[in-house]
Amino acid sequence: MVYGSWDKAPGKPTVLIYAHYDVQPVKESEWDNPPFSPKVIDGKIFGRGASDDKSGVMLTIWAVEAMLRTDGKLPVNVKFIFDGEEEKGSPNFKNFLNKNKELLKADFALNADGSQYSETTPSILMGLRGSAILEFNVKTANTDAHSGQFGGKTPNAAVALSQIIASFYTKEGNVAVEGFYDKVVPTTLEEKEMIKKVPYDKSDDMKLLGTTTETGDTTFSPLERVWYRPTLEIIGMQSGYTAPEGHANIIPGSAMARITCRLVNNQNGSEIIDLIVKHINKNCPAGATVTYKFTKGGAAPLKFPTGTKAFNYVSDALFKFYGKQPLQIAAGFSTGALIDIKETLVIYPYSLGFEQADERWHASNEFFRLSSIRKGQLIYCYYLQHLADEEGKLKK
């Protein structure tokens, strides 16, 4: 954890700003330029973490720096907490908060690991899915076996793994794990209205990713699926000899897969993992045994309220710059640290960040728009001043 503060405004409110400096792993061969040597091309800076979330770290520092250089002081007290484990679900963050409640005490909190709907349309994050991660290993033999010598009488771990993975899904693209949807609450009418206001076009996703079809249960709209429905995704899978060149004529004796679930409403990560383990054990082909590696650091789902001062100050800052009311959107991803802040410090960390959804978070050739740096700096400065002014008026 990296902590820093400016506390020379006694009697004024304190704002806690969260961001994270760690990044997702890279597959270096898929990058056009080295992922850890940032390169500016056409007004975009390319590099791992450029958007998610070095942008949040730098923007907020630069906003505060600008105010200090201009005015010699800030209108409110500011505390920075920069997380180094967000990408693995911030497994130690809650503990850290509990141990440092006094140090981190604040009246308002912002999450700088956030995004705007587009370059010209602002948005406020009203909900996050939770997440849970599971790794499992299918074993059919103590060793790989020669595919000629043993092929036809010996179980194949790659095949067993594939059969297990195929069993996770119904033909309609839903999750076939028993009980998986039991704690999912139907989308409310208010949430459906929120979705209607978002000018979402599924062909944009398809252009962005190069996909040829949408997937999932199309009785729900795409945004409803991503914001309010849970998922079970295979995020990695390996068996046998898979180096790019050559091949090994073996029947693999073991195979590995990693699962990430995105959770909603009352779904609980460890309950969901239990259901998946039960499903695997039940659907495991003869001759295969499965072992599990339970990854800590899943996150619970989280929803943010409207109509609070904290919501309004963020909304006002965005309105001031963009000249229009921000869309209220939810998100399909998880930021475990945010629910920790909410639960431990008892403040809602509203998101105020300037990433954009096409900036290839977690993928190769991630980038951040240089124009968003200046924009973010201005909006953060306005937010701090506006909050100080409004809170000052309330005190009179």
Added chain:
Amino acid sequence: MVYGSWDKAPGKPTVLIYAHYDVQPVKESEWDNPPFSPKVIDGKIFGRGASDDKSGVMLTIWAVEAMLRTDGKLPVNVKFIFDGEEEKGSPNFKNFLNKNKELLKADFALNADGSQYSETTPSILMGLRGSAILEFNVKTANTDAHSGQFGGKTPNAAVALSQIIASFYTKEGNVAVEGFYDKVVPTTLEEKEMIKKVPYDKSDDMKLLGTTTETGDTTFSPLERVWYRPTLEIIGMQSGYTAPEGHANIIPGSAMARITCRLVNNQNGSEIIDLIVKHINKNCPAGATVTYKFTKGGAAPLKFPTGTKAFNYVSDALFKFYGKQPLQIAAGFSTGALIDIKETLVIYPYSLGFEQADERWHASNEFFRLSSIRKGQLIYCYYLQHLADEEGKLKK
């Protein structure tokens, strides 16, 4: 190709000896000792290729060396041809043979990449399965996608690949690819008699590999399945981020698998590959496209005749040492070079090698028994002398 010869016995027969010096790739982390620094433990030499097939290369050289040192000459002419591409199916061997027919011309041929049934029971190889290899890549997007941002509306290549692989098999463990078995000829009664003479115990395999069940269509006996029935095995499979530590929360946009088929009778490698490609294209989930990498170097199946001089000389040499008639066995693996020798030089390359099936060919911790070196040397010497004597008598 490495070629060497001793041709100072004019008028005497010529024996061509085949072996290979290349090896399978290694997964170094699974080896107890470095795979390319041979180590002797308890009368066994451990190292990649120790058995398959450095043993064949060294044994035959040492046999000839012993005779030359003792007698100053060999009883017949000997030609060595050592292949450097056997493990990828000897893709250039046939061409090489065609270009060097005169150089390689011989009366008899032996394959030193062979095995004996056990330490005390000799065997002669009467049949080999063929092989065909196919790599395919499933693509659902141009890039990996954030599993939170896109999970629920975006196809997952790892899932699509698993579904395709699961579709390859029937519930009974047979291959579900249409037409796959069309050119398989039923096992003959003679072949079934051959199988009955082999003291095979399936629990030996299970102990050796640590498997808990046999697989495949158990209406055929295990040896019948491995010798006379074809297979479709997944030999490698990869998708997403799979480094041992950490995880990437992505929906993989691509996934790769490699297939090896073992072929029998009249099955033709490229016909089988065509059938598999048709099956994949038909069973490919919506949103996924498949591209193929066709690997050269498959082998046709091959059967060896009994009752020939060539068969008898090998059988005699084994009988002389072991004191009993060799078992006639077939094998589940493929040695493409052998069918090339048979077709191009028009001689049957009977196998005379001293590997054993528990020596972990293609797997980690491969080893060769030191006692087999002396044994192989003696039997090769006897074979060459015996062949010279018998062929001499025929000329009288």
